[in-house]
Amino acid sequence: MNKEILSVVDAVSHEKSIPREKIFEALESALAIATKKKYDQDINIRVCINRKNGSFNTYRRWLVVNIVSNPTKEITLEAARFEDKAIQLDDYMEDCIHSVTFDRIATQIAKQVIIQKVREAEREISINQFYKKKGHIITGTVKKINRDYIILDVGNNIDGIIMREDMLPRENFRINDRVRGLLYNISHETHGAQLFISRSNADMLIELFRIEVPEIGEKLIEIKAIARDPGLRSKIAVMTCDGRIDPVGACVGMRGARVQAVSSELCGERIDVILWDNNPEKFVINSMSPADVSSIILDSSTNTINISVKACNLAQAIGRNGQNVRLASQLTGWELNVMTSLDLKKNNKFKKKECFQVFKNKLNLTDNNISALVSAGFYSIQSIANAPIHALLSITGIKSDVILSIQKKAIFILKNYSDKSVEKFNKNCIDSGLLHLKHINKIVIKKLIEKKIYTLEHLAEQSIDDLNDITALTSIQAGKLIMEARNICWFHERK
Template sequence: MAITSANQLELLQTAEAVAREKMIDPGLVVEAMEESLARAAKSRYGSEMDIRVSIDRRTGRATFTRVRTVVEEEELENYQAEMTVEQAKQYMAEPKVGDQYVEEVPPVEMGRIAAQSAKQVILQKVREAERDRQYEEFKDRAGTIINGQVKREEYGNVIVDVGRGEAILRRNEKIGRESYRPNDRIRCYIKDVRREARGPQIFLSRTAPEFMAELFKMEVPEIYDGIIEIKAVARDPGSRAKIAVISYDGSIDPVGACVGMRGSRVQAVVNELQGEKIDIIPWNEDQPTFLVNALQPAEVTKVVLDEEAERIEVVVPEEQLSLAIGRRGQNVRLASQLTGLDIDIMTEAEESARRQKEFEERTQLFMDTLDLDEFFAQLLVSEGFTNLEEVAYVEQDELLVIDGVDEGTAEELQTRAREHLEEQAKKALANARELGAEDSLIDFDGLTPQMIEVLAKDGIKTLEDFATCADWELAGGWTTANGERVKDDGLLEPFEVSLEEAQGLVMTARVELGWVDPADLETAEDDSEDEDGDDLIAEEDAEAAEEARD
């Protein structure tokens, strides 16, 4: 088949028809045709030739050209597509390396196989252009809600027609046991858009917490306008959810606005989520207060927060325990997700028993180590003393406030506590030396003999060993594995060494060993102080502006 003047315009008409059908640029279809014709010409003239085809965008005329590039003589490899400067002088006046000589060649007769090959090239290019167009259209829509129509269901996954493409709602992203039939209307959250070998993949979700947040944004104008902000969402899809909101306008109640007149707004969201019960909770910067709100409808008696471990202990009345935990732990689990804290719930009786046990253990400690009777040891514990260090090194005035303690008694108590601590330190140091601890570690400032003993037991026997430790190995910490927070025990955690203190000790060791230049540390500290200063200035400017407005 030769491209004659009779069918030249058909090329453009075909390109425009395909572009309209696939909603892509006609120029891309024409480029695909040019590539397919060039491939067919190479099969006729030789695959080593650099044959190019150009189709006139107005007339449809296809021009076939052969291109040869001028190269250095020693780089000449392809005699059909390259030539040396000497050879180029036959065709060009002053040839230079890199110049190209272009000559027109006769159009080729395309046989059935060549025509079929050209068709495949065009189809492939059109598919690629269609995929690019679809990816560009949807990549910026991730994180939004889209309405679609169910096309089919494959192995529990729902294929959804979203207009100019298809999306997939995976089995684990459906609420409960939702089932859909072809042509059903469906509303989903676009969770992710990825470019893959088989084309862009649009992943939908109906279980994502963001889906609920977007639904509320659609139903509550105050959220859309930014007057009310959704701070956190936790869901047990299809069953129950908690959503924390805050209002930036003192005259608007965030909970009431989200509920709506007679519950109309929240009910619209509930209906879309297959009857999922929703608790709307006021956000509070104070974490214990926020947690008390999050555990509604249960009543909380007491809250103890451990900020470093990101754990919180909640004490509830006996009759409120099952309500606070919820069916299968649902209520406390959602509250934990909402606050980002690990929650331990106990009854008042359990807390009382634990406190009694701690009281008895501390009492026994003072009886054994300070040679005190039970009554006197209980007095120390009642006054808030928890260990020997507090007794040994506290100001004497704090001991004198205890009934029956005079200066002589206070001095005797501190003497006994210090002697016991010194004896423990000597034993720990002797054990550390037996374990192989070297003087470089023993003489390092900041480590007690008991700490050195623990380090030596773990194989850390020199200052070099200590300097290679990570801060979390010493102070402990928390990591998240499979969605659950896991405790990492630190070697020096029993001595209440914080993460910042561990960082300081390790960095000091590295400086002493010459691994780190102290000047670098000072520069880093100065940068940190500058940032803090900028923050402080910004706060002061804000306060001044507020005062000016007042």
């Protein structure tokens, strides 16, 4: 029997490429289960096999507890210490018992357990190989199709799952179709590990470009940002530190071959490759491609950029259902407001008028200093107080000592005003046009500021659902408030 055990371990380990220790553990588990079948009572059995000569010993075990609820498996601490004074709670007390002789039934049970344990060990080894592929693209064959997910056979009897939300819109599969997807999660469940695969994940697009564009794999080109509307449209920003390489051209490929290969894999998803720029204004202009931008105005205090385009390009700049400007906003991290050049001029004129009033009343600045601050893109007291010193010192037309004293005054206002003064200050920091709308009160103003809605334009772009959490407004009042802002901003019906 001893030699047979060693020969079985060596044979299975060699054939299945499983470590010998795993086979020994499977044998010990099988022998323990087969031994338990010989007893009428439900008891705990442990079998220990000698790794050198194949001999094995069988032990009956009792769990040490305070109160015994199962006498065949448990023993009190007091009783256990008669045998071993050092034993503690939750330890096991063991007695060596006679190793039974196995008949045909016991041998069959042991065989089944060994087969099961070997399969589990094989699966564990295969799963461990997939941990190295996490975050990368893997390929599988459609094995089963369900309403909410599909099952893929990814090899070595391992299944992967693609949930409906991880598929592309209008994507249909048939049995035996080969599918590529991003392995983004490995979940351990009771029946084993589960591989989760996605085709809608933004990293899927990155990995496809890494495959199609060797320069990305060689780290000559870096993907800096990505915004994706899965299956419909994507924008990807790239850059390079090698002046000899055109990063956009390399990603697009000869006659668009590379980007078309990626697009074909994603059911024709339209992909815009954008040149990344450290300058936010230039980056925003690039991200609005293919629309031509006439001019932009950046407001760092509210993290917004107003973009002007020609009237004939407005629809293209906004995109279908706002898709182009939404993706550009996600890509750059700025809130983008697109309007015609004429509307931008009117908006700037109105905004500058408001800034002049706030800066003169709160900071006691001269007209020249106010003009210099506004020209440099400072439209609020917050933006001056929070601006880095080098940005303030770069403003032309204001001496360095003057601009530093202005910032100190702005910081003082923010830190030392009473709650009532801050409330008034907040009102002055947002578009005064908001204050004259119907249904506007202190509570609504406070909630709008929390939502970073500072201007009529911001309010006009909201939906009723966006204002649902403002308890001071009913749904009807919120709708009227938004429509009033739209009438003023979009149709210039200022009362």
